[in-house]
Amino acid sequence: MGFVQGVALVLVAAVATVVVLVRDPKRQIFLYMMYGLVMTIVLAVLQAPDVALSELAVGSVAIPFAVLATLVRIEHGRQK
Amino acid sequence: MSPRARALVTAAGGLALLAVILAGFAKLPDFGVYLGPYGTLVDALAPIQRKIQNAITAVNFDYRGLDTMGEEYILFAAVAGLTLVLRKDRAETTDDPLPSAGLRGSAVRSDAVRAFGLLGVAVTLSFGIYMAIHPHLTPGGGFQGGTITAGFAALALVALGYRPLKKIAPHNRTEPIEAVGAMGYVAVGLATLAAGGAFLANTLPLGGSGEFFSTGTIPVINACVAVEVIAGFVLVFSEFADETRREVRDGEESPP
Numbered sequence: 001m002g003f004v005q006g007v008a009l010v011l012v013a014a015v016a017t018v019v020v021l022v023r024d025p026k027r028q029i030f031l032y033m034m035y036g037l038v039m040t041i042v043l044a045v046l047q048a049p050d051v052a053l054s055e056l057a058v059g060s061v062a063i064p065f066a067v068l069a070t071l072v073r074i075e076h077g078r079q080k
Numbered sequence: 081m082s083p084r085a086r087a088l089v090t091a092a093g094g095l096a097l098l099a100v101i102l103a104g105f106a107k108l109p110d111f112g113v114y115l116g117p118y119g120t121l122v123d124a125l126a127p128i129q130r131k132i133q134n135a136i137t138a139v140n141f142d143y144r145g146l147d148t149m150g151e152e153y154i155l156f157a158a159v160a161g162l163t164l165v166l167r168k169d170r171a172e173t174t175d176d177p178l179p180s181a182g183l184r185g186s187a188v189r190s191d192a193v194r195a196f197g198l199l200g201v202a203v204t205l206s207f208g209i210y211m212a213i214h215p216h217l218t219p220g221g222g223f224q225g226g227t228i229t230a231g232f233a234a235l236a237l238v239a240l241g242y243r244p245l246k247k248i249a250p251h252n253r254t255e256p257i258e259a260v261g262a263m264g265y266v267a268v269g270l271a272t273l274a275a276g277g278a279f280l281a282n283t284l285p286l287g288g289s290g291e292f293f294s295t296g297t298i299p300v301i302n303a304c305v306a307v308e309v310i311a312g313f314v315l316v317f318s319e320f321a322d323e324t325r326r327e328v329r330d331g332e333e334s335p336p
Contacts, residue, residue, distance in 0.1 A: 050221065070323075
């Protein structure tokens with residue numbers, strides 16, 4: 001395992017732990033976007049560029065967008 | 081069972097699981113070592129058999145083309161299912177005014193957000209389409225490029241707002257496009273059957289290695305997948321955008 005790969009893997013473990021430890025979904029989703037980005041780096045340094053690109057699109061755009069929209073609806077339901 | 085006994089059982093189970101996992105890790109091949117025969121074979125054969133640069137695409141759209149067709153229909157079913165659930169939910173709560181979540185009001189949309197959002201739309205569209213149409217030459221393909229391209233819808237919602245997004249990508253436009261993309265994959269399969277090959281056999285001329293129009297049916301199938309994925313994800317984004325819209329009552333002027 002190369003140095004860059006090792007650093008990337010440690011980073012992804014750290015960010016993933018933080019995502020789990022933060023309990024507020026509104027903050028969590030932005031950390032999850034960070035996680036998506038770090039995961040993209042991991043896949044890129046492991047020489048899987050196409051998987052990295054999918055992860056970039058799904059992990060940092062699609063999932064956060066869906067979760068944010070869901071949070072808006074839940075918040076709205078609570079206010080009533 | 082008392083909490084103490086429960087904790088003991090959990091600890092014992094956890095330790096046993098840890099032992100099994102560690103034993104499994106000990107026998108794993110070294111980092112980055114590939115032991116299967118299939119990948120090496122495909123790497124060696126795909127450039128010769130299919131004149132293709134990207135062996136992964138050769139597996140996805142040619143050697144295992146039928147599997148990818150199933151994969152495409154998983155996405156199709158997922159999009160259809162999500163759309164059905166959300167629309168049914170909305171139909172039951174129509175008289176509720178829904179929050180704008182800052183996604184529609186002009187007050188929260190600064191010039192900077194607008195400018196960077198539009199720049200993002202341009203970058204996403206050009207890079208995504210580039211990625212989507214070069215599956216045989218570079219890493220990427222219809223699925224990856226399609227997902228990236230569809231990101232423009234999310235950016236357009238943030239930069240421009242709900243109404244412009246609905247104008248660019250209304251449901252009566254994205255739905256048929258998605259269906260045509262999904263259908264196209266099967267149509268290619270049926271066409272190869274008619275041409276005398278097996279279902280999804282690569283019957284088109286292969287062309288020269290490294291050229292854009294090469295590798296036979298692979299770019300055609302990939303184009304169908306790209307269309308399906310782009311339209312499907314745009315549909316999903318716009319469904320979620322509908323979730324955050326503000327209901328406008330009769331005679332009430334909507335905020336810009």
